[in-house]
Amino acid sequence: MSFAAVAAGLAAAPAHAAADRALGEYLSAECATCHAGTAPKAGAIPTLAGMPADQFTALIMTYRSGIRDNAAMRNIAKQLSEEDVAALAAYYEGLKAP
Numbered sequence: 001m002s003f004a005a006v007a008a009g010l011a012a013a014p015a016h017a018a019a020d021r022a023l024g025e026y027l028s029a030e031c032a033t034c035h036a037g038t039a040p041k042a043g044a045i046p047t048l049a050g051m052p053a054d055q056f057t058a059l060i061m062t063y064r065s066g067i068r069d070n071a072a073m074r075n076i077a078k079q080l081s082e083e084d085v086a087a088l089a090a091y092y093e094g095l096k097a098p
């Protein structure tokens, strides 16, 4: 099954469905251009691997609300649905920290 099919199936699933790491992995392709997967990247962009899911979610909300002001992350945070955030949180929490 392709990732697109998995994502489409999840989109049709009820909102209370458990966060799905496969969806998170699929969505993380967009993040990987800036955030390295498990390796710390040179420069100021933090690594997300191993971050606790509640911390991850709280950080996304700070960009969405403008508490943290970063143009790239604000746009990204606003495009993600609640389900997307939960899936990404579960995915990154499950990655080994560098």
Ligand code: HEC
Residues within 6 Å of the ligand: 027, 028, 030, 031, 032, 033, 034, 035, 044, 045, 046, 048, 056, 059, 060, 068, 069, 070, 072, 073, 076, 088
């Ligand atoms: C265009 C580059 C870029 C892309 C793409 C990007 N980010 Fe970021 N992200 C950044 C930068 C730069 C920061 C640090 C901003 C700051 O100083 O607040 C950041 C910070 C974060 C933080 C806070 C980390 C911390 O420890 O403070 C989270 C969480 C995050 N990004 C998640 C994501 C997710 C999830 C995606 C994909 C859906 C994504 N980012 C895509 C550039 C990017």
